[in-house]
Amino acid sequence: xxxxxxxxxxxxxxxxxxxxxxxxxxxxxxxxxxxxxxxxxxxxxxxxxxxxxxxxxxxxxxxxxxxxxxxxxxxxxxxxxxxxxxxxxxxxxxxxxxxxxxxxxxxxxxxxxxxxxxxxxxxxxxxxxxxxxxxxxxxxxxxxxxxxxxxxxxxxxxxxxxxxxxxxxxxxxxxxxxxxxxxxxxxxxxxxxxxxxxxxxxxxxxxxxxxxxxxxxxxxxxxxxxxxxxxxxxxxxxxxxxxxxxxxxxxxxxxxxxxxxxxxxxxxxxxxxxxxxxxxxxxxxxxxxxxxxxxxxxxxxxxxxxxxxxxxxxxxxxxxxxxxxxxxxxxxxxxxxxxxxxxxxxxxxxxxxxxxxxxxxxxxxxxxxxxxxxxxxxxxxxxxxxxxxxxxxxxxxxxxxxxxxxxxxxxxxxxxxxxxxxxxxxxxxxxxxxxxxxxxxxxxxxxxxxxxxxxxxxxxxxxxxxxxxxxxxxxxxxxxxxxxxxxxxxxxxxxxxxxxxxxxxxxxxxxxxxxxxxxxxxxxxxxxxxxxxxxxxxxxxxxxxxxxxxxxxxxxxxxxxxxxxxxx
Amino acid sequence: xxxxxxxxxxxxxxxxxxxxxxxxxxxxxxxxxxxxxxxxxxxxxxxxxxxxxxxxxxxxxxxxxxxxxxxxxxxxxxxxxxxxxxxxxxxxxxxxxxxxxxxxxxxxx
Numbered sequence: 001x002x003x004x005x006x007x008x009x010x011x012x013x014x015x016x017x018x019x020x021x022x023x024x025x026x027x028x029x030x031x032x033x034x035x036x037x038x039x040x041x042x043x044x045x046x047x048x049x050x051x052x053x054x055x056x057x058x059x060x061x062x063x064x065x066x067x068x069x070x071x072x073x074x075x076x077x078x079x080x081x082x083x084x085x086x087x088x089x090x091x092x093x094x095x096x097x098x099x100x101x102x103x104x105x106x107x108x109x110x111x112x113x114x115x116x117x118x119x120x121x122x123x124x125x126x127x128x129x130x131x132x133x134x135x136x137x138x139x140x141x142x143x144x145x146x147x148x149x150x151x152x153x154x155x156x157x158x159x160x161x162x163x164x165x166x167x168x169x170x171x172x173x174x175x176x177x178x179x180x181x182x183x184x185x186x187x188x189x190x191x192x193x194x195x196x197x198x199x200x201x202x203x204x205x206x207x208x209x210x211x212x213x214x215x216x217x218x219x220x221x222x223x224x225x226x227x228x229x230x231x232x233x234x235x236x237x238x239x240x241x242x243x244x245x246x247x248x249x250x251x252x253x254x255x256x257x258x259x260x261x262x263x264x265x266x267x268x269x270x271x272x273x274x275x276x277x278x279x280x281x282x283x284x285x286x287x288x289x290x291x292x293x294x295x296x297x298x299x300x301x302x303x304x305x306x307x308x309x310x311x312x313x314x315x316x317x318x319x320x321x322x323x324x325x326x327x328x329x330x331x332x333x334x335x336x337x338x339x340x341x342x343x344x345x346x347x348x349x350x351x352x353x354x355x356x357x358x359x360x361x362x363x364x365x366x367x368x369x370x371x372x373x374x375x376x377x378x379x380x381x382x383x384x385x386x387x388x389x390x391x392x393x394x395x396x397x398x399x400x401x402x403x404x405x406x407x408x409x410x411x412x413x414x415x416x417x418x419x420x421x422x423x424x425x426x427x428x429x430x431x432x433x434x435x436x437x438x439x440x441x442x443x444x445x446x447x448x449x450x451x452x453x454x455x456x457x458x459x460x461x462x463x464x465x466x467x468x469x470x471x472x473x474x475x476x477x478x479x480x481x482x483x484x485x486x487x488x489x490x491x492x493x494x495x496x497x498x499x500x501x502x503x504x505x506x507x508x509x510x511x512x513x514x515x516x517x518x519x520x521x522x523x524x525x526x527x528x529x530x531x532x533x534x535x536x537x538x539x540x541x542x543x544x545x546x547x548x549x550x551x552x553x554x555x556x557x558x559x560x561x562x563x564x565x566x567x568x
Numbered sequence: 569x570x571x572x573x574x575x576x577x578x579x580x581x582x583x584x585x586x587x588x589x590x591x592x593x594x595x596x597x598x599x600x601x602x603x604x605x606x607x608x609x610x611x612x613x614x615x616x617x618x619x620x621x622x623x624x625x626x627x628x629x630x631x632x633x634x635x636x637x638x639x640x641x642x643x644x645x646x647x648x649x650x651x652x653x654x655x656x657x658x659x660x661x662x663x664x665x666x667x668x669x670x671x672x673x674x675x676x677x
Contacts, residue, residue, distance in 0.1 A: 107637045112653065114668030117603075117660035122594035123626060123638040130630035152640070152656075 022060030025242030108151030265472025285433030
């Protein structure tokens with residue numbers, strides 16, 4: 001790479017004019033499109049989608065950006081091209097009729113051509129120039145120039161003419177795409193990358209585990225920043241989608257808005273009354289714990305607020321889910337009819353991970369939902385690393401868009417050893433559904449394993465799937481641990497009995513004490529009474545003694561008077 | 569269009585052995601002038617009296633380039649007799665021109 005210093009993305013958009021491809025993702029990867037007025041080389045092996053990418057650039061230019069184009073094909077006849085591209089929904093014939101696209105098929109047949117003396121490729125220039133002028137083209141596709149190497153013997157002339165061609169294309173100020181076959185050990189078989197030095201894209205079509213994945217890489221892009229990774233891309237009936245991998249990094253904003261889980265009891269368990277808007281929620285549980293039911297509640301509550309919700313079903317068909325959810329009193333059909341709920345169902349084994357990712361990416365971009373459900377992520381097959389990176393990208397995309405993600409994950413009965421595909425650490429809220437097997441019955445328990453940014457309950461609550469939906473029962477708060485089902489009922493009865501017993505006991509004790517108090521008080525009053533009577537007696541005896549003394553004194557005085565003695 | 573016409577007028581493919589040739593050029597470059605001169609010489613030598621040369625300047629009639637699948641210039645196209653043959657270059661290699669025009673019987677030295 002000859003880029004001396006890497007400019008900021010915004011700067012480069014100003015300094016270097018770019019021609020938008022209109023291909024979802026590719027414009028992001030290239031920060032705005034291919035270099036305008038310059039040639040771009042697209043190389044790759046057979047069947048990797050070079051022609052389709054080039055044609056899309058042209059068609060989008062004509063349809064979306066009012067930039068007419070010229071398609072000069074060296075391999076396929078115009079009629080074939082029109083037919084082949086119709087499968088992508090491109091109506092080239094109509095565009096040709098509207099003078100938005102000019103097509104020219106250049107057929108080079110070695111056996112028909114004899115070479116004698118010097119020549120140049122002015123004929124090609126004339127044809128191209130004529131086609132450009134006829135529609136006022138701003139974009140040009142040459143697919144695939146390398147055919148010339150097979151058709152013409154004198155490579156020296158050819159090379160110098162190609163050099164002239166690329167300079168000429170720049171002079172014409174057209175944004176050109178030149179496609180080329182991948183060579184062994186080189187980007188292209190005939191070294192075309194020597195001539196086209198501004199922008200080189202490399203396409204790849206790899207088969208891993210019998211599943212094909214297309215990938216795109218920006219090899220170089222002079223004068224512009226660009227994503228450097230391999231980006232999976234997808235060609236199907238809706239054209240091309242390139243998936244930029246986590247291009248936004250961790251820049252998503254955090255919302256304080258809380259949205260309901262759809263289950264009142266669960267709202268209560270999460271300290272703030274629901275999930276934070278735009279976060280990722282993982283619900284794990286073994287088979288039959290009600291993950292989909294919980295998801296359906298969430299979906300219903302999202303739609304009830306008038307917001308859109310996208311449901312990716314990997315194991316059940318939409319009709320099946322709707323029927324099943326009716327059994328717990330949720331009818332999702334009206335939500336679909338109202339255009340608020342959209343199901344996207346596909347067997348995981350149908351496509352490779354990248355294809356799924358691409359599909360999801362496009363659906364999410366197109367439908368712009370407030371919430372998305374992936375049910376279940378455990379159905380996605382592939383190398384665990386690949387599954388992880390795919391989920392990472394989906395979660396990132398959803399976070400970037402502020403879409404609340406609701407993922408369910410089926411756990412093996414043994415527990416949660418490997419089954420979370422490594423995404424649990426990415427999750428903001430993790431709700432675990434467990435089967436509690438006791439006394440010959442299974443009951444369902446729910447608890448919040450983690451929930452970032454809120455003070456959530458640490459209880460395991462029992463819940464039931466009733467005809468009115470998921471219902472959380474009050475936690476059993478005894479000292480014998482969590483009890484569920486009939487054990488819980490009997491324990492509650494036992495508790496009630498023991499409460500009564502306890503109350504009776506208390507009452508008995510109270511009465512006992514009262515009785516003791518009563519008897520004690522009785523004795524006290526008796527003692528007091530006897531004390532009083534003794535005191536009375538003593539007092540009387542004292543008075544008697546005093547009276548006696550007084551009388552004796554008086555008698556003595558009287559006696560003395562009688563004897564005639566002096567009074568004392 | 570130059571028409572160093574010989575005895576036979578417009579009708580094509582009337583007589584066996586009649587050669588209908590087209591020379592595509594792009595402007596009066598040295599290559600195109602040489603090519604035309606070379607062609608005339610060869611024709612006079614081998615096809616005297618039964619050929620017709622049409623020179624098409626693509627700079628003036630670019631729309632004609634696609635019809636005969638012209639890529640290189642100068643290109644000599646043998647429109648008649650069938651099949652269509654193309655010879656590119658300034659026709660300086662006389663042997664190859666003769667081979668290209670099928671004027672040299674197979675195996676001839």
